Amino acid sequence: MVRMAGFDAGRLAAIDAFVAARYLDTGKLPFAQLLVAHRGEIAHFSHQGAAREGGATIDEGSLFRIASMTKPVTSIAFMMLVEEGRVAVDTPVHHVLPEFAGIGVYAGGGAGVPFVTKPCDEPMRMVDLLRHTAGLTYSFQNRSNVDAAYREGKIEAWHNNLDLDGFVAALGKLPLEFSPGTSWNYSVATDVLGAVVQRVSGMPLDQFFEERIFAPLGMCDTFFTVPADKADRLTDCYTFKPRTGSEGGDRVMLDTGGKSAWLRPPTLLSGGGGLVSTTLDYHRFATMLLNGGTLDGVRIVGRKTIDLMTRNHLPGKSDLASLSKSLFSEAANAGTGFGLGFAINDDVAKSMIPGSEGEFYWGGMFSTAFFVDPAERVTMVFMTQVSPSNLYPIRRELKTMIYAALN
Incomplete structure (x- = not known):
């Protein structure tokens, strides 16, 4: 046509x-x-x-x-929620998702050895989720011990594993690949943003x-x-x-x-x-x-x-x-x-x-x-x-x- x-x-x-x-x-x-x-x-x-x-x-x-x-x-x-004054682009993520409070940056470990982390230089903010600078990753990246942990935990599986709350809880127990705002990595950040929408809206x-x-x-x-x-x-x-x-x-x-x-x-x-x-x-x-x-x-x-x-x-x-x-x-x-x-x-x-x-x-x-x-x-x-x-x-x-x- x-x-x-x-x-x-x-x-x-x-x-x-x-x-x-x-x-x-x-x-x-x-x-x-x-x-x-x-x-x-x-x-x-x-x-x-x-x-x-x-x-x-x-x-x-x-x-x-x-x-x-x-x-x-x-x-x-x-x-839409930002426009309603219920959250802001610069809101720290852990203010809405407390599971992310205290999350650290990868400093060693993994592959059967406990992770070693160091503190983030800056807190993860909503803008980091929106622009993929949060330090999160995808399991299919296949390049680090962090994405290997995503695969092991089947964190991204849509069926018969975690719901959105369980997904956020699992991510909060794993380290970030880098301190938020310092690099860009295609990741599950927008899935986390979906959890923010669900929590803030109550729907x-x-x-x-x-x-x-x-x-x-x-x-x-x-x-x-x-x-x-x-x-x-x-x-x-x-x-x-x-x-x-x-x-x-x-x-x-x-x-x-x-x-x-x-x-x-x-x-x-x-x-x-x-x-x-x-x-x-x-x-x-x-x-x-x-x-x-x-x-x-x-x-x-x-x-x-x-x-x-x-x-x-x-x-x-x-x-x-x-x-x-x-x-x-x-x-x-x-x-x-x-x-x-x-x-x-x-x-x-x-x-x-x-x-x-x-x-x-x-x-x-x-x-x-x-x-x-x-x-x-x-x-x-x-x-x-x-x-x-x-x-x-x-x-x-x-x-x-x-x-x-x-x-």
């Missing part, structure tokens, strides 16, 4: 042909859905590939696991999302658990498995749509990665962000709150290339700052692809992505379902071709 709104229709259509030839016909991706909008109006919305093996083509009702695209939703939820996180964000925005297809009457719309999800002893690998099934883990309620409500959504629902969320916190007469947050969130909050206004300790993130590092829940394009030249300073974005582990460009009034939502998300450069290619299609 192509509707002109600030773009060259032929160049937008060329994106679909490119994705089909490079990614779908070669089997790298199972399907692809792309929505491009200008000033909130859809300019391009395409659907390619089967939603399930041997099934029908994806359509506008298809449901996707958006993984870390959950993070901006959780960040908006937190800022379960899923209820807060539904009542305060999804229902007001008309996002009727976004949830942690896919309802039974919508289960047939959930797409298959894949992962990449390297071939043993040779180059390359294969796309293999990770989670089938018909028997998905997302069809049953999770024990841990993951504000960092647990949501399922549609492209059209996330388009509504992205348009709200583009509009400065409002959509169709409903205000979610104030205009100046969005302005605050979409500035580079990294210490010294540095970029991820200079501050990151992470082995993985959903962003390119050079020229990329980080705001309160989003990566920020801080230097277009360093990014080496077309864009605008102040553009903000994020993605998910199953290769989904979105961006919002306030300067050009452009938004994009891209959905597929293959992990890891850094396997192919499709996000950079899409952005390049979308900007090339601007009139």
